Amino acid sequence: MTFTRAIGLSCDKIVQVIVRGLALSKIHPNALTLIGLLINACAAVLLGMGNFWAAGWVITGAAIFDMVDGRVARETHQVTRFGGFFDSVVDRYSDLALLMGLLVYYGSINRSFYVVLTAIVMTASVMISYTRSRSENTIPKCKVGFLERPERIVLFIIGALFNRMAAVLWVIAVLGNLTVVHRMIYTWQQTKHLEDAQLRGVKEAQPARLGQTT
Secondary structure (H helix, E strand, C coil), X not given: CCHHHHHHHHHHHHHHHHHHHHHHHCCXXXXXXXXXXXXXXHHHHHHHCCCHHHHHHXXXXXXXXXXXXXXXXXXXXXXXXHHHHHHHHHHHHXXXXXXXXXXXXXHHCCCHXXXXXXXXXXXXXXXXXXXXXXXXXXXXXXXXXXXXXXXXXHHHHHHHHCXXXXXXXXXXXXXXXXXXXXXXXXXXXXXXXXXXXXXXXXXXXXXXXHHHHC
């Protein structure tokens, strides 16, 4: 067993204990999702004040709620279509709240370049989720790309705790927009396959129809 695998299993056991405890408390999964948003809002205030180290730990706490809400729903048999929708919407608000905190901070210290960079990251974060949602109205799945939400949150925590937020913003700006492009290309490829298959089906059906009419 590798070292990283051992860490992953240990963390998963801790999460399982938390999930069981929350399941016994009978708290609704949607309430956990909302609590995560409120914690992220506190982190956004800390980011706006420039207190990155404290914000990093608060974001870590919010991430725990983000990890367990779905598991608690499954553990307590409260999985619903609305729950998945609600979780997705609240996640977008959480992401944007953190980035708005950075906008306030960089604006307050007159770093206009990083205000623009944060806005680019904000756009990428929204477009990553939008392209997947819009794509899956056309094709079954579009879970591709370099940078999904868990990776972005981990990068955000690293940037806050180690005071490397500027570097993290560059990484998310570049890889985030590459993820959007990747999803656009993947959707184009998949829709082209579907359209080609439909066209072949129409061409194969035409001789059969002609044979029936003669």
